Amino acid sequence: MNARAAVHPIELESYEILRSRLDTTDLPPLTRAVVERVVHTSADPxxxxxxxxxxxxxxxGRAALLAGAPLITDVRMVAAGVTARPATVALDLAPAPEPGLTRSAAGIRAAVAQHPDGAVWAIGNAPTALAELVxxxxxxxxxxxxxxxxxxxxxxxxxxxxxxxASGLPAVSNRGERGGAAVAAAAVNALLYAEGAA
Structure with a gap:
């Protein structure tokens, strides 16, 4: 169930502006929701x-989240940006890293040990966290x-x-260097807030 509060008029106006500049009507519903929320969050079409x-x-991913699957984020900033539900922060689980392993990667390893099956993962900070997850x-x-x-x-x-x-994991990503906590959280929020999506 979607527990989102009423949408603020500023957000409604922002989406109207976004859609006047970017045509997403040819995208499937959830892809459109993710693209639009990331563009909205970053103001970057x-x-x-x-x-x-x-x-x-x-x-x-949406079905799992709505059914109560754990949400695991790499850092607190991603967790803080997901407004509809709590998350486990992998970095908070990190033991002292082994030589050659970043603290972010160590946190992911610890989180995988706790949540090996069924969790949704949102990585928005450290590339080493994503590499370790893969x-x-x-x-x-x-x-x-x-x-x-x-x-x-x-x-x-x-x-x-x-x-x-390349791993074959079900995923949303991007091809470039940019990313970050705000856009990772936006992608998760898009799935949680999507209207009328199966």
């Missing part, structure tokens, strides 16, 4: 050409209905997102 998502993966899945340690893989950075972000897309 160029996101529309950079996001990569499969409608069936978005449907599976490694865990490749090792058979993780089964998920959806990974929101939108970390940001000049080092490793493009490669981590490419590895996610």
């Amino acid at each position: 160029t996101w529309a050409g950079e996001l990569v998502a499969a409608e069936d993966a978005l449907r599976a 490694r865990c899945a490749a090792a058979g340690m993780l089964h998920t209905p959806l990974v929101v893989g939108l970390p940001v950075g000049f080092v490793g972000a493009v490669e981590a997102k490419a590895a996610l897309r």
Whole structure:
């Protein structure tokens, strides 16, 4: 069930402006919802050409979230941006990292150990967190209905997102260096707030 409060008039006006500048009518419903919310959040219509998502993966992620599946984020900033439900923050679970393993990657490893099946993952900060999540899945340690893989950075972000897309995991990502907590949270919020989506 969608527990979202009434939409503020400023948000309604913002979406009207967005839709006057960007035609998303040819996109499937959940893909459209994700694209529009990321564009709305960033005030940057160029996101529309950079996001990569499969409608069936978005449907599976939405269904899992609405059914109460755990939501795991890499950092608190992503969790704070998801306004409709709580999340477990992987970084908060991080033990002292092993040599060669970042704290973000260590947190993901710990979170995978706690939530190996059925959780939805939203990575919006560290490319090493996403790379570790993909490694865990490749090792058979993780089964998920959806990974929101939108970390940001000049080092490793493009490669981590490419590895996610190549992994076969159900995912939404982008092709470039940009990303971040706000857009990762926006993608999750889009799924939670989508109207009339199956």
